[in-house]
Amino acid sequence: MPDTSLGNRIAALKGAAWKALLRFGENFAYMVAGLPMALRRMFRPRPTLALPPAEYLHRYYAWSYWRLPFGVLKGLVAGLAWFLALPIAILIFTRRNSRAIAARSGVSITAQVLGQVEMAARFAIAPFWYYMFELYLPDRKKQAALYLTAHETIGPAYSLLQPPPQSDGMDDKIWFAEHCHEQGVRAVPVLMHFARGERQPLKGGSEILPEGDLFVKPRSGSGGHRMERWDFIGQSRYRNAHGEVLTAEELMAKLTRQSLKDDFLVQPRLSNDPALDDISNGALATVRLLTCRNEAGLPEATNAAFRMAIGNSVVDNFHQGGLATAVDLNTGVIGIASDIGIRPDVGWRDTHPVSGALFKGRTLPHWDQVVALAVKAHEAFPERIVVGWDVAMLPDGAMIIEGNGKPDLDIHQRAERGPAGQSRIASLLAFNIERAEQTRSR
Template identity: 75%
Template sequence: MSVPPSPDDRLSLADRFATLRGAAWKALLRQAEALAYLVAGLPMALWRAFRGKPAASLPPAEYLHRYYAWTYWRLPWGPLKAAVAAVMWPVALIAAIWLFTGRNGKAIAARSGVSVAAQALGQADMAARHAIAPFWYYMFELYLPERGRQAGLYLTAHETIGPAYALLQPPEGADFLDDKIWFAEHCHAAGVRAVPVFMHFSKGERRPLKGGVDQLPEADLFVKPRSGAGGHRMERWDFIGGGRYRDAHGTVLDGAALVQKLARQSLKDDFLVQPRLKNHPALDDIANGALATVRLLTCRDGQGRPEAANAAFRMAIGNSVVDNFHQGGLATAVNLATGEIGIASDIGVRPEVGWRDTHPVSGARFAGRILPHWPEVVALAIKAHEAFPQRVVVGWDVAMLEDGAMIIEGNGKPDLDIHQRAERRPLGGARIAELLAHNVARRAGNQSKSRPD
């Protein structure tokens, strides 16, 4: 269905420029992230540069560290990129120490007894010896002596999201895990319970959609970008009767006006309409109005079977739209065997949040609760992974509804930060490190026609 043209709807030169500008900005952010990883990971690459190819017999964390170092110098223009990183590293480190110490130093000193000066020196030490940037220093509480002694076991994004996950990705075109439309259709065909898509808007029009609807349902809705991540640009529209919907800011639109609005938004990016899911009633008092989800990490074992490795439960505190950990939410570790949750915290860069066993908004206690439908949550994540046979590792976002568990999405390059923060321990000595190291060694060996020596 095409939206009736209006001055706002036509792809004017301004619209086209905005679209190109948005694409250029996304590309720039990707390049900036890649550069940040190169700079942060330089010490790891230097200290392990002359140890040769990683041997599969190494402990998992050390194997992954060495694999990162070994691949660092084999990147296109690797030595030149390393030289640029070497110039930027001290400047970036000083700036990061100034930023994160200024934000956290006094509060952490009062809480832990570690002086601000000692924290600054500790950040420099962790960055130089373990390639752990100041951001992670506070996230993983490395100012605590018992954590600092385990610094070599932490797995950071530059080595996992970087070369390890890059090696483990399926062949191009094997699946389209990141495409929310394809994902919903594929899960439906595979018998995996996943959130459906009602409507798809692109370039100012509503596009045909398998299993879609002709009119907005008279129900609460959730709007998100087709390829978005991290809780960005998502909207909740609650049905208030009389064909009208209200968003989280109090804006009220009827169905036709909401369709027009979404069409205009899609001039710059594709948007989807999905049902707004509601938590199991047992979670209402700790969800702050948002859908609370579990990030459940699965990885293939030595026989190629998906295995549940880690789980973290997320709750919203600052808004009622998303529970995303990187958008200010809380996360707590989940006992894989029982579904019990413990104390929770944010990502670790706001010391006023700290660790808590009650929700900061509702005051409800959550530590010690058993999550509803827990065996079904784990089984559903395993079943979902089986539906993606060429995926080695996936981070599943799973909702717990009154009538059971439902997959929200799968993440092909899942961040380990949430698990290491929530579990208050490094994962380099955990099962997930064993699984990742095994798969990386096997894939690297297959590429070179021999196992790493």
């Protein structure tokens, strides 16, 4: 029987309230950061495909911004928040980065502060992105208008292009795993599901924890948050990255308690192809491969970035401190790598910071399979326009880890050391937005 005690119900409500608060905070932050872009194009006409792709997307964002319910009122609120938040953000990121960047690039601290103000006011590029995209460098600054930020992609662009939730549940990892299995797409399975304080029935799931290494993650989580690895050490015992050892019964009890606040899944822990051993810390390394439907309606691979975990991290997520490098789509060759770039510590490197192994110029294993599998996976989701696929390279080939229906372009613009506004993905996004708007207006 489900545990319906008052304490458990309160815990579940707190978990739901916290997730709702995080969603609101993210959306509000995007609305504030994007205000200058919306203001600069406030009185310009609706965009057309005659515009360059980056300008189309910028103008579509502005057009959508003022179409929101209470758009002008929200703009006033966002304006007040912008003037309050910008100095704080500049202070935080300047203190964190400015001295090291000044020594590395020759750009003074004063110039960096003024640069952050200019980028935020002219191009809606917040201090976070100023350092990520290295806009203190003269050649990058000249291209500032071509960068695509999360408020315009994850905001109105992707929102317009989402399929009806009743026909596509990609954000639900259980639905995703079952759908991939039914469509013959090789994807990581789900072994167990815990929710509302108990283990839930699962199609093809396990009754007991398997004697093997496991990976625990939230059912609808993203960004590598609250994920945990449990290695099987024998005698029905498992150990996590912090050295905690639990029996199978104790681990299931822990997951049951955790599930009062959120759904959690258990999946098998996967191992990298041995060719990647010297550039990983043992955590699974993946490729983020972007596919988008082209003018013929077919999925097309447009960008790829290879991600490596460093330190004690159990995930390779770029926003959790991992390294990323651009991948040549045709050859699978990788280049120099860096972290997300909002701290000056890592910089750009062609060798792994721990092992010293060279990764610049290396060819990733199973590359043809990686690209083909991502395209095949997109074909299995006919109503999806754009997807960011996380693909692992295992000893026996490629495997889909998950699909991201609203993939941000930060990792690609950072790893490729240049803006996406003139690239194939920008052209395809503009094309699909225009077609969706025309369909909606009929």
